[in-house]
Amino acid sequence: MDFKLTKEEQELKEYYEDFFREAIKKAPAIFSHGGGFEAIYSDDEGFAFHQKMAKIMGEKGMLSLPWPKELGGADASIMHQLIFNEAREVSRCPGFDFIGCGMFAPSLLVFANDDQKARLLPPIAKGEVQYCQGWSEPDAGSDLASLQTAAVRDGDEWIINGQKVWTTAAHRSDCMFILVRTDPNSSGSRGLSVFHLDMKTPGIEVRPLYYMNGSHVYNEVFLKDVRVLHKDLIGDEGSGWQVTMATMNFERSGMGFFSTGRKVMERIIQYVKTTKRNGKLLSENAAIRKEIGKIYAGLEAGTMMAFRVGCTQASGDMMAAASVASESKVFGTEFSKHIFDFATKVLGLYGMIEEGDATSLLNVVEEYQSAPGLTIAGGSNEVQRCIISWMAPLNMPRWKLMDPAALKR
Amino acid sequence: MDFDFTSDQEMLRKSVAEFLKKECPYERVKEIEDTEEGYDPKLWKKMARLEWMGIYFPEEYGGFEDPLMNLCLIMEEMGKMAYVSPYFSTVVQCGILVMEGGNKKQKKDILSKIIKGKLIMALARYEEDASHDPSFIQMPATVSGDGYTLNGTKLFVGDANIADKIIVAARTDKGVTLFLVDAKAEGITIKKRKSIAKDNTCDVILNNVTVSKDDMLGKPGQGEALLNSMTQKATVAKVAEMIGGCEAAILMTAEYAKGRVQYKTPIAAFQAIQHFMSDMKLGYDSCLNFYYKVAWMVDEGVECSKDISALKGRMNEVYNFIGDRGVQIHGGIGTTREFNIALFFRRAKAFEFMMGDSDYHYEKVAEALGM
Numbered sequence: 001m002d003f004k005l006t007k008e009e010q011e012l013k014e015y016y017e018d019f020f021r022e023a024i025k026k027a028p029a030i031f032s033h034g035g036g037f038e039a040i041y042s043d044d045e046g047f048a049f050h051q052k053m054a055k056i057m058g059e060k061g062m063l064s065l066p067w068p069k070e071l072g073g074a075d076a077s078i079m080h081q082l083i084f085n086e087a088r089e090v091s092r093c094p095g096f097d098f099i100g101c102g103m104f105a106p107s108l109l110v111f112a113n114d115d116q117k118a119r120l121l122p123p124i125a126k127g128e129v130q131y132c133q134g135w136s137e138p139d140a141g142s143d144l145a146s147l148q149t150a151a152v153r154d155g156d157e158w159i160i161n162g163q164k165v166w167t168t169a170a171h172r173s174d175c176m177f178i179l180v181r182t183d184p185n186s187s188g189s190r191g192l193s194v195f196h197l198d199m200k201t202p203g204i205e206v207r208p209l210y211y212m213n214g215s216h217v218y219n220e221v222f223l224k225d226v227r228v229l230h231k232d233l234i235g236d237e238g239s240g241w242q243v244t245m246a247t248m249n250f251e252r253s254g255m256g257f258f259s260t261g262r263k264v265m266e267r268i269i270q271y272v273k274t275t276k277r278n279g280k281l282l283s284e285n286a287a288i289r290k291e292i293g294k295i296y297a298g299l300e301a302g303t304m305m306a307f308r309v310g311c312t313q314a315s316g317d318m319m320a321a322a323s324v325a326s327e328s329k330v331f332g333t334e335f336s337k338h339i340f341d342f343a344t345k346v347l348g349l350y351g352m353i354e355e356g357d358a359t360s361l362l363n364v365v366e367e368y369q370s371a372p373g374l375t376i377a378g379g380s381n382e383v384q385r386c387i388i389s390w391m392a393p394l395n396m397p398r399w400k401l402m403d404p405a406a407l408k409r
Numbered sequence: 410m411d412f413d414f415t416s417d418q419e420m421l422r423k424s425v426a427e428f429l430k431k432e433c434p435y436e437r438v439k440e441i442e443d444t445e446e447g448y449d450p451k452l453w454k455k456m457a458r459l460e461w462m463g464i465y466f467p468e469e470y471g472g473f474e475d476p477l478m479n480l481c482l483i484m485e486e487m488g489k490m491a492y493v494s495p496y497f498s499t500v501v502q503c504g505i506l507v508m509e510g511g512n513k514k515q516k517k518d519i520l521s522k523i524i525k526g527k528l529i530m531a532l533a534r535y536e537e538d539a540s541h542d543p544s545f546i547q548m549p550a551t552v553s554g555d556g557y558t559l560n561g562t563k564l565f566v567g568d569a570n571i572a573d574k575i576i577v578a579a580r581t582d583k584g585v586t587l588f589l590v591d592a593k594a595e596g597i598t599i600k601k602r603k604s605i606a607k608d609n610t611c612d613v614i615l616n617n618v619t620v621s622k623d624d625m626l627g628k629p630g631q632g633e634a635l636l637n638s639m640t641q642k643a644t645v646a647k648v649a650e651m652i653g654g655c656e657a658a659i660l661m662t663a664e665y666a667k668g669r670v671q672y673k674t675p676i677a678a679f680q681a682i683q684h685f686m687s688d689m690k691l692g693y694d695s696c697l698n699f700y701y702k703v704a705w706m707v708d709e710g711v712e713c714s715k716d717i718s719a720l721k722g723r724m725n726e727v728y729n730f731i732g733d734r735g736v737q738i739h740g741g742i743g744t745t746r747e748f749n750i751a752l753f754f755r756r757a758k759a760f761e762f763m764m765g766d767s768d769y770h771y772e773k774v775a776e777a778l779g780m
């Protein structure tokens with residue numbers, strides 16, 4: 001049992017913290033409202049800053065830390081990645097494309113051929129390319145493997161037809177990695193394949209899917225006779241499920257939720273210490289004091305849980321890591337929701353105002369609204385809870401399925 | 410960062426677990442709960458022979474000077490078996506007070522006896538107002554002749570009914586001071602109360618009890634500091650016991666849910682049950698890893714009072730949640746004396762208050778955060 005950072009880790013921590021602390025100072029005003037997806041993808045100035053930061057971080061090798069050295073990475077340990085991600089998330093500095101760098105790169109490293117690695121990896125590492133993730137469809141949400149968008153082989157090409165939904169940042173993206181059905185006679189997770197797709201390819205239409213507050217972060221993507229070259233098939237034909245599930249050697253502890261939460265907690269403390277309501281400082285309110293204590297406890301507990309995921313991953317016990325990672329996701333997302341909700345309550349009437357001077361210290365109204373997405377996206381928390389219960393040590397049985405037609409009769 | 414135990418620690422854990430499983434299964438725990446002494450003297454002797462008592466004490470006095478983490482491993486295993494014994498009051502609370510506050514003679518005398526299983530001790534700190542903060546201790550210790558006279562009532566004193574010696578916290582003109590009092594001394598009345606944990610929670614009434622100067626533990630006025638320092642470690646040890654309880658309650662409930670069939674289906678296949686189970690597991694894991702870190706911080710000598718408070722505050726909530734859901738998932742049978750899950754439901758409530766409830770601890774965290 002040892003919870004010290006090594007000297008080297010401590011140095012990395014300071015290096016990244018300094019870097020992001022300075023970098024975020026140059027961010028446009030919209031980032032003072034938290035700096036979530038909305039700041040990055042719905043705002044032109046915000047997106048330009050994200051791209052600028054991506055190039056700077058790319059030059060410093062920060063976008064390819066876990067990659068092997070021969071592919072331009074740093075072979076960074078899980079601990080190194082955790083320290084990097086923690087510092088980045090605390091600062092809420094953009095620049096790291098969580099889709100390209102965080103989701104597609106791991107698949108490429110494991111499944112891409114040499115030509116694909118040479119073509120696709122360097123732009124990701126340099127921060128020159130924005131990706132979107134084409135998985136979900138109108139009728140394939142939690143049950144992703146039921147997706148229907150199809151690709152049919154035509155000589156050297158494949159022709160894609162179908163629709164994707166919820167595609168984060170599609171309107172800002174250069175490329176998409178798309179999961180489609182290549183075997184028309186297949187069902188479930190078999191017969192799926194992953195393609196790399198240039199968003200400028202004819203036949204792709206991106207329509208905004210406005211979020212509840214009207215911001216444009218998400219999209220519907222319609223694909224009509226979209227032609228993609230066979231050389232852009234990633235992995236073997238039919239191996240799409242394995243390709244999408246590849247996360248090897250990439251940190252996925254959920255640390256970000258707790259880092260973000262820590263930042264919000266600091267802002268709340270500052271706010272209540274300097275704000276009077278009903279003639280009294282908010283920091284004297286017993287209910288608020290208690291809640292702060294509770295939030296601190298949750299954040300420390302969550303942070304240790306995230307470190308536990310990382311250490312379990314590093315030990316190679318991927319099943320155990322997956323189970324704690326699911327717990328960390330559920331805990332982290334629900335805790336985020338709770339903190340943002342508490343922050344609005346602390347604000348009182350200001351808790352309904354989306355911008356303005358009075359709340360500049362604690363503008364959480366945007367984040368409060370984006371929080372529900374956290375518990376739905378990336379595998380809903382209900383599904384995660386089932387998965388946790390199916391794994392060791394609980395080992396509970398899977399539920400029975402029901403024919404929807406039975407309800408209609 | 411490393412979450413692994415050494416092989417010595419694994420062996421220690423295993424030997425404690427095997428001993429308790431064999432010697433004190435849940436049925437036996439319930440029998441002991443129903444006795445007046447509330448512990449099994451034969452098992453107490455065996456525990457001493459297995460060298461559990463001296464684990465944290467200096468070698469000089471016959472101990473092993475292991476880290477607090479090792480003591481916590483013993484507590485975890487006791488927690489899993491809902492074990493009842495005066496270990497927490499004697500070894501953890503009083504033992505650490507003597508180790509940190511006693512003079513050479515007291516340490517030699519008391520620690521060596523504890524280690525051999527020949528001395529049971531109780532700590533009398535709480536009073537009528539049930540304040541956890543020792544600065545509110547009121548009971549007077551007045552100078553009389555060469556020593557002091559103690560008058561007043563101490564409440565919620567664990568194991569006073571079986572103790573040979575009691576450490577009494579009382580106020581002299583110098584502030585809170587600790588005294589070693591013979592449990593059989595004239596003027597002491599001990600009454601065991603019925604408690605939800607069915608443990609030895611006692612009232613200790615002191616009526617003109619005289620103690621000599623030599624029986625003072627530490628210096629006059631040093632009591633608060635000694636209590637606070639001991640409490641930090643004892644809180645982590647109590648959390649260890651609670652963590653153990655959580656683990657056992659979760660596994661016991663998962664097994665039950667897989668065996669219980671309703672609607673021709675194991676209830677474990679129902680999502681409502683699965684989701685409660687995963688919330689129990691998640692709560693447990695969130696405390697487990699945090700508790701390891703805090704125990705490690707104590708052993709490293711890192712200031713961590715804020716984290717200890719955060720941990721206990723959260724642990725209280727999680728253990729009670731697990732106890733409650735554990736009973737619920739068992740259905741009606743879970744509420745019976747016969748079934749074991751309620752052992753944990755009851756302990757969760759008692760342990761919530763021992764070493765501080767969540768209100769108390771979260772307030773301390775808020776203070777430490779500068780509020």
Ligand SMILES: Cc1cc2nc3c(=O)[nH]c(=O)nc-3n(C[C@H](O)[C@H](O)[C@H](O)COP(=O)(O)OP(=O)(O)OC[C@H]3O[C@@H](n4cnc5c(N)ncnc54)[C@H](O)[C@@H]3O)c2cc1C
Nearest residue numbers: 133134135136141142166167168373376377378380382383
């Ligand atoms: C903010 C946001 C960003 C997203 N970004 C992307 C993206 O970039 N690319 C992409 O491909 N997708 C994206 N998604 C889609 C996301 O992956 C899906 O929303 C998610 O998989 C859930 O699917 P659904 O919304 O269709 O809900 P459904 O699957 O229809 O679920 C509806 C409800 O039923 C519950 N439910 C479903 N199945 C079960 C079950 N087996 N047991 C118990 N309860 C169940 C769910 O928990 C939920 O409460 C995003 C979603 C959001 C909200």
